[in-house]
Amino acid sequence: MTTYEAVIGLEVHAQLLTRTKLFCGCSAEYGAEPNTHVCPVCLGLPGALPVPNEKAIELAIRAGLALGCKVRTTSRFARKNYFYPDLSKNYQTSQYDEPIDEHGELVIEVDGVEKRIGITRAHLEEDAAKNVHGEGGGLHTVVDYNRAGTPLLEIVSEPDLRSAAEAEAYLKKLRDILMFIGVNDGNLEEGSFRCDANVSIRPVGQEEFGTRTELKNINSFKFVRKAIEYEIARQEAVVSSGGKIVQETRTWNEAQQKTVTMRSKEEAHDYRYFPCPDLPPIRVSEERIESIRASLPELPDAKRARYVEQLGLTPYDAGVLTGHPEIARFFEATLAALGDEKLGKKVANFIQSEVLRFVETRGLEATFPVKAEALAGLLALVEKGSINGKIAKQVFAEMVETGASAESIVESKGLAAVTDTAALEAEIQKVLDANPAQVEQYRGGKQAVFGFFVGQVMKATKGQADPKAVQEILRRLLG
Amino acid sequence: MSAPRSIVVQTAEAVRKGERTAVEVCEESLARIERHDGALNAFLYVDREGALEAARRVDEARAKGEPLGPLAGVTIAIKDNLCTRGVPTSCASKILEGWRPPYDADSVERLRAAGAVLVGKTNLDEFAMGSSTENSAFGPVKNPWDLSRVPGGSSGGSAAAVAAGLSQASLGSDTGGSVRQPGAFCGVTAVKPTYGRVSRYGLIAFASSLDQVGPFTKSVRDAARLMEVIAGHDPRDATSLEREVPRYEAACDEPAKGLRVGVVRSQVEAVEDAEVRAAMDATLDALRDAGATLVDVELPHAKYAVSVYYLVATAEASSNLARFDGVRYGLRVSRDDLVEMVEETRAQGFGPEVKRRIMLGTYALSAGYYDAFYLKAQKVRTLIRRDYDAAFEVCDVVLSPTTPTPAFEFGARTHDPLAMYLADIFTLPPSLAGLPAFSTPCGLTKGGLPVGVQLTGRPFDEATLFRASAAIEARLGLGEHEARAFLGDKA
Structure with missing residues (x-):
């Protein structure tokens, strides 16, 4: 029987901790009344233009350096074109062939074994708005554009992970680092740290990759693990029974404890990426990179x-x-x-x-x-x-x-220890006087009684006596 | 021939001195619009109330002894692809009909702050795509010099409004010649600033890497005054550059003696129209007469400009116009299904030329074609820019005709998009190179149609273009020989 190994690559969308959005001055805060953090720019009104948020660029560099990436001195925003109502301009301003961070790595440890996981790239992009379906019981979909334009860093790993446990370790490690450098708040529930996983299997020893599926919208570490484990098992079952893996996007259904199809790749888009003509290239000097590196905690x-x-x-x-x-x-x-x-x-x-x-x-x-x-x-x-x-x-x-x-x-509360040796000695003497039989036993060689005296003294001093001092004095008086 | 009156400069002066009130000036403009725009169709919206209100504020400010701006009381029309707060802005498209922007474009804001009175929004080719205004969803603009002819495009309404004296100045936008070409067809001064000189904030994008806002005026000096107001850095436009704005009006007074004019010989000679050729010869004589030296220059890659432009501009447009989907603003053709709603809205909302360009641009950006089309086109842009760099080694301004012909008749080119695109053959190279370029009237044909000459300058060197244009205007300007004659209106 063929044994298979899993090949996993992860794409993490981490919201950058800026006060304002990526291309406008609107607040990037989570949880406000719908459509209150909006302006002509993030609503994509005709004539409005984006202006890059310098803080977001700095945080992206910070993250890149913490992940061992090479930070490009010239990177570029590009437009990813597709129609969807959560995209106010019907293109997403992202980065394509010139991302800000490239070629990093992260070392994980699973079962005491260290492993290096490559980071292909990390790039800046704007978040989409939120579609709310069936608001008020109706058939309509409404859109909340508060989230539109929020700055994200998409961090793409190499397909270096081989198990759900490794994937989980990678995510936890990545989240830790981003939190420690103040780039991301690590909040999976509010969606400020989101993960998509590309999963495929291949017979052990085979070089080329198998057909992969993409697991989307997994919003907890537990689900990541379960979803990937399920998906690996599912793919093995399909292949072992002579079937073929279909390239598609799947999601974790917690209720059914399985991954289910979201959309097949036939609906895949040609995103027609091209450099965004509204935004000049992002130029970062080596000095600035070094000064950010020096500021890393x-x-x-x-x-x-x-x-x-x-x-x-x-x-x-x-x-x-x-x-x-x-x-x-x-x-x-x-x-x-x-x-x-x-x-x-x-x-x-x-x-x-x-x-x-x-x-x-x-x-x-x-x-x-x-x-x-x-x-x-x-x-x-x-x-x-x-x-x-x-x-x-x-x-x-x-x-x-x-x-x-x-x-x-x-x-x-008068809780200070009785450290007055004379007073303590008097207390101890009282205990010894009250228990002549035990004193005899101790002196007769029964060492275990020592603990009894300590207990009695502590009780008499309501626990405030310094146990070390008690022992010392006891030994002297008994000796 | 002689220079026309600088009505912008004179009006601001008269209002400042109290010789005229801004309300009088405004009412005159509104009356002329009422009287003539039925025939011209230059305006898509006349903001009577807003204009009078602005004029009253100027007069009140003067009464209170407050300082007045450089355009106090000057009536200005705005191309309808520039956002005007609370005033309908449609881009001459059904898809945006009736939309009232919640904000002003930067250039509009600057005009208001300078005391200008904005009288209304002018007609254009839908989304600025065209060279004749025949692509407007609301009917074409007529050329005031000859109502059977196009005013040029896409800023035809703005050019016609100034030529016919409906407003004293106007703003247009120029992507591949959309200010200069109608400027030439309507016999007015037309300025396309250096890319990055005037903010694009609030200009509804056609092709973002090419679009620039520019003024139309009767005189070169008037254009200088408008440019001093609208030019300058705007932090809301990441492509707007921080460069000092020189005193352009002062540049108009500098003699052209010693100016080195590079004549693009191949372009001048490519002109088949004898009258345009004659106007070019007259222009060269006038410049010589002014003490300029003439040298021949070549732009070897300019011949690729039309191809390059229709790849770059359409690619950007296909993305820029994606936002018109019926979800947030403008036209929505209701359907139960989202995809159907978007498709039907765009099918009904966009006109044929806009659709044609969206399709061309979508194709140019598609997987497998990007490198061969868009990327290659961008590389050729660099080569064109280098041609100019080389030319500017030996001259200070580059001269060519603005257009190969004077204004053509309605319908003459609508059947053949390529013939229409060739109307911009001389205006495209400076646009692709991001350089400032003016069109200045330099004569009339025997049939009484204006001809324009195009001057292109070094990046951010509009001042030299004002200097050269003023020299041409002084000798070949259309004077008071105004287009209004053709409207049966000699007043």
């Missing part, structure tokens, strides 16, 4: 490696803390406020065990229960020995609820 991979090597975090913890740019920022800010890198592991542990469950992310934004400086204030108290780890958790809960600082909570 630490990318997630480098950050993870640094957390492991420099801060001593486990790869898993480093992964969690770099899961969102704001979480990494919060971690680093807390550590910076503490002013001691050696505390990295402790800070990481506390954030993971206590803080993260309160953190909510939406796109690039994240809300934290306390400020990084406040958390640092709490952890500093632990370091000083003013409170122990257990009390710290209590204090943190109180901080979240009241917004008060760790110090004021510790003070007002």
